Amino acid sequence: MSQDLDPCIRCGACCASFRVSFDRSQLLSEGGGVPDGLADDETATLCRMRGTDCGCPRCVALIGVIGQAVQCAIYAFRPDPCRDFSPDGLAGILNDACTRARRHHGLAPLHGSCL
Numbered sequence: 001m002s003q004d005l006d007p008c009i010r011c012g013a014c015c016a017s018f019r020v021s022f023d024r025s026q027l028l029s030e031g032g033g034v035p036d037g038l039a040d041d042e043t044a045t046l047c048r049m050r051g052t053d054c055g056c057p058r059c060v061a062l063i064g065v066i067g068q069a070v071q072c073a074i075y076a077f078r079p080d081p082c083r084d085f086s087p088d089g090l091a092g093i094l095n096d097a098c099t100r101a102r103r104h105h106g107l108a109p110l111h112g113s114c115l
């Protein structure tokens, strides 16, 4: 999610839909910014945001009510997958995963005119 984008601060669906895996170098103890206590080990080189690898995922850093008002508690220090994930994707093309996450939480897809 991006707290710089209006649809995201009223959504948060992606933070409660997908596993968020990232390189261990982004952990605070490894010189990054993600607090170690909010992550679980995945492999020797990867870890993931706690709460994102289960049947009903929800990142432990997500605050608020999905579809109403949300915040990321570690926004300035969120890992790369979170920085790369936005409604319009990296190349300005509507992000299908955003649409799927919103649908999963009963939210209508965003359209270009809403961004």
Ligand code: SF4
Binding pocket: 001, 002, 007, 008, 009, 011, 012, 013, 014, 015, 085, 086, 087, 097, 098, 099, 101, 102, 110
């Ligand atoms: S699912 Fe889409 S609109 Fe919702 S927070 Fe994530 S990127 Fe933003």
Ligand code: SF4
Binding pocket: 001, 014, 015, 020, 049, 059, 060, 061, 062, 063, 071, 072, 073, 074, 075, 078, 079, 082
């Ligand atoms: S770290 Fe923040 S932006 Fe990333 S999944 Fe968790 S709540 Fe969402």
